[in-house]
Amino acid sequence: METSEVQHHPLKLSRRTLLQIGARAVLASPVAALLAACGGGSSPSAPATTGATSTTAATGATTAQTPTSGTTGAPASPAASPSSSASSAGASPAAAGMVPDNVKPGGTLTVALGTDISSMEPQQTTETSSDGVRLNLYDSLVWIDNPKWQVIPWLASKWEVSDDGKTYQFTLTDTPVKFHDGTSFSADAVKATFDRLLGPNKSTAAGIDFAGILDTVTVVDPKTVKFTLSAPFAPFLIRMGYNAAAILSPDAITKYGQNYSDHPIGTGPYKFVEYRKGDHVTFVKNPDYWNGTVYYDQVIYKIVPEDASRATLVQTGEAQVADRIPPALASALQGGGNAIIRADHTSRFVFMEFNQHHDLMKDARVRQALNYGVDKDSIVKNIMKGYGGVPTAPIPTVAQYAQAQTPYTYDVAKAKSLLQEAGVKAGTPLVIWSPQGRYVGDKDIATAVQGMMNDLGFNASVQVFGDFPTYIKQLDSLNYDMAIWGWVSPDPDVGLNNVYSGQFAGKFPNWGGYSNPTVDGLLKQAVASTTDAERANLYAQAQKQIWQDAPVLWLDWQQNLTGLSTKVVNVYDDLEEVLVVRFSGYKA
Amino acid sequence: MRETGIAGTPREAGALDVLGSARRGRQRSPLARFVRNRAAGVGAAIILLIVLTALLAPVIAPDDPYHQDLAASLQGPSAGHLFGTDSLGRDVLSRVLYGGRITIPMGVAAVAIALILGVPVGLFSGYRLGWTDTLAMRLTDILLAFPSLLLAMAIMAALGVHLWTVSVAIAVTSIPLYVRLVRGEVMRLRGREFVDAARCVGVNDRTIVFRHILPNALSPIIIQASLNAALAILSVSALSFIGLGAQPPSAEWGAMLADGRSVMQVAWNVTTFPGIAIVLVVLGFNLLGDGLRDAYDPRSRR
């Protein structure tokens, strides 16, 4: 694919390319920020000035960007919608206090969320929409500027990694930091946090990121803390920037124990006021925030499950931000007025598990055939309205070390012949499961795939689950042939290991049960590797093997569509699909 | 005072009152009045028309209702697609035409199930009285007091989501209506001579109830059933709204309405046409029920 180079390294777009893009009036704020970053943007003031033009530029970008406009293969490549590919690029603040000059403090930000918050405690769940809400409350030791894979000092001012890659020693910031409950931040807090995360009573989605990797945490002195790993683990520093690694108040841990979520205490820019399940969460400004200016007086997240209502709230100005706008509605927000659509690249990729506990799916030829038999280009172009792309690798193209493979181009004849070879009879029943409203166009995509499966001669049916927790729970039953599932993985280890390794075969998050010892071995070697080149090479091999085995039906990777008031600046979705508002404010 | 449930749930009272106040002086036969009744005529005509188009859907539909053409998604009405296309590029007109084949039977099935379960209970409850009656009444009180949508959700959680479970779930929530209605009728009829006469010649209870009492109580049951069919079809669409309706790619009207609702702003046609279909058929059943009631009850005739 001619655009593949751009695809894997969206951040390595040349400066000239960006300028050209800018000339075509698709200069989104992040691009501006990125340019600034390229031109010595390490000083916080530089992005501030360039960012000044951001929202207006972004408006231009979104209108110009109507995604499917003609470009061949457009949906598949980020290059076709450069503003968005780059948007996540520069959006993350390079440093604290990196907010454009034209932002004024004050006001209330109202965010309309499509789904409820699963927990206010970062160690409980890792669901991205909750992460976005929690990001207001908590800080981690480092901040990951994820498109650049740059690790930025945050609560830790610096760190040293031992030569064997097994010890990480963090020096904590000199700025005095206090938790919302008044407790002082120190090495003890860090230890208490991780002891809790790894503690015997904890097994949560968050724990999966550290269990078996992190061994012990020791306090060297009040300003220094040492992490010892059980084996070298290259992505460790990145994981320290996860919401799951957010530092909790040791006092609150003792006081509230398992009910931390009901009394969330962090060091973040906003303090928790109240949470009413299924209705709203309210935060107020933390006037003593240690790391830069906090703009809003109040941030309110309202749960508005109805897509049409949520979009309307931004259009009428009742809310300033609305997440997860369905692509088909994007055009409604592009006609000028109070609201714009912001399209951000995420590392969310969506696929269907092939249930390899069923004989039918044990045959790699069948799995390949189904990958050939689904018109993914059409799905992305028509159902997702171009806000996304067709996967060209087992992990999203924006992920580190993603390696483009030979695409499974839509080819019914080839699919049929593979099926024939595998001895699949016409009329074989095929049960497809899908959640509703979790991934962009999920139900429609499942229905479209059902139609395409019937074209291949299957007798396919669809079952939709309106409620996502129920869906996850039902996936354990393995009563399906194919089931839509998605994963966010800017970090290749998360993407490859959790989704494709035998370690999780038959259960969350690899229900389909794909297990290939070769792949498992390569993945293990990769996380233990010490050089970048070695790691890249191992991941490349693993991806090649996975691609060949076709353990899942790769469907799409998605852009996140956020409805945004023209009055606020610096709201963005990061690569992990987390909606970040902590650096934003009202335009002056 | 009219019969009221002890737990304060005289749901039947309203319906019965209009009926009850009418059982005096009937000049013409109900059938003749029904035929002359405009509302009933319009209602019957609407239902007939929709049933007919549903039956003839394979002949008159311009397209296969399940044929997807992703490239033609969310198009407005045009010569090629009179009602436009939905999010998967399917012809909305064809889907609306075929939808009647799913939605109407679902509504009718819900009513039928409620009748089959509710009518016998009402009959015996009203005829036997005593503890049978007390038990039946308390059970209906409980069902009536229970939030109906939650009950339907629970039933579907237990039985799984299928077209027939939707009908069962809706039926269960309307059973109390029939039990109470029928019981009231039986109480009215059980003192009549023909019942006494039958009992005297040694006819057993079951025969009396089904052969003698039921035929005399049929009219209000039919009226209630017609009005209830209207409600059942609305309930189908309500369940679709919370994701418990017909599964894709079904062209069930409620599901079409629920699916298209997020894009109403940009593609009005996707919801408008199935919405109109629902309103029409529900209107038809309501008019029919009204007409039947008027026919049965000459005093409220128009």
Added chain:
Amino acid sequence: MLAYALRRIVMLVPVLVGVSVLVFLMLHLTPGDPARLVAGPDATPTQVDEIRHALGLDQPLYRQYYVYMVRLAHGDLGQSIVTHDAVTDELAPRFAATAQLSGAAMLVAIVVGMSFGIISATRQYSVVDNLMSVLSLVGLSTPAYWLGLMLILLFSLHFRWLPAAGAGGIQHLILPTITLAMFAMATVARMTRGSMLDVLNQEFVQTARAKGLRERVVIIRHALKNALIPVITVVGLQVGQLLSGAVLTETVFAWPGIGRFMVDSIQARDFPIVQGGVLLTATTFVVVNLLVDLLYGVVDPRIRYP
């Protein structure tokens, strides 16, 4: 009448106990394990067992029910499995929100519905009558959430007159009230019309007219009073409809009520919340209908209570 009322109140107890048994069975016999949901998708079976034990869900069903009822007798509805807050604290504000919405809808339904019904009945077969009959039939036949979404598009988005969603001032109440009231309004209008027509043909009304009383007096003093009974009955029954139907309206308008919360809680298998919420809703329903029954006597003194 007092004795009757007391007897009726006592008889509410078995009904509410029945409701509590039913909700208990319903929750425990349907698939879906709260412990599994609380534990998260990747918990080990042992951890799920621990949580199940902590929640008391490993006890036999009758035992769980007994514990629940003993607590209930002490006014304790338990704690939410999800938020750990007291069920009463969780339900109270939401019930208030739903009561506000349902109350407003009921008021609109009664005032507008009865006015329509009276106007229709006094001008039988006129254009106005026909128009109102058709309107109420359409109101009765329109799926509520569809109506709600169209109102949002029209009045919030297009005209920008009213807020689209959320709770707040009186203006937030208008669209959801109309949406929720539509069905009840149509029902009340139809019932009032039928009932009024019934009464208007009766002798005492003819007599009143013959006495030379003004038509307005005849209608309001004599006819309406006598036509009220079936209308009141319908109103009482619509309360159940409103509490239940509020789910859809609350979802469309993001109204923080109990209906949407109950649906979410069923899906999250938050048993204590669902049990408490169902009991609360059922109690409201039976109490309102008890009041309706007692109201018969006030409206029509001829009614004697057995």
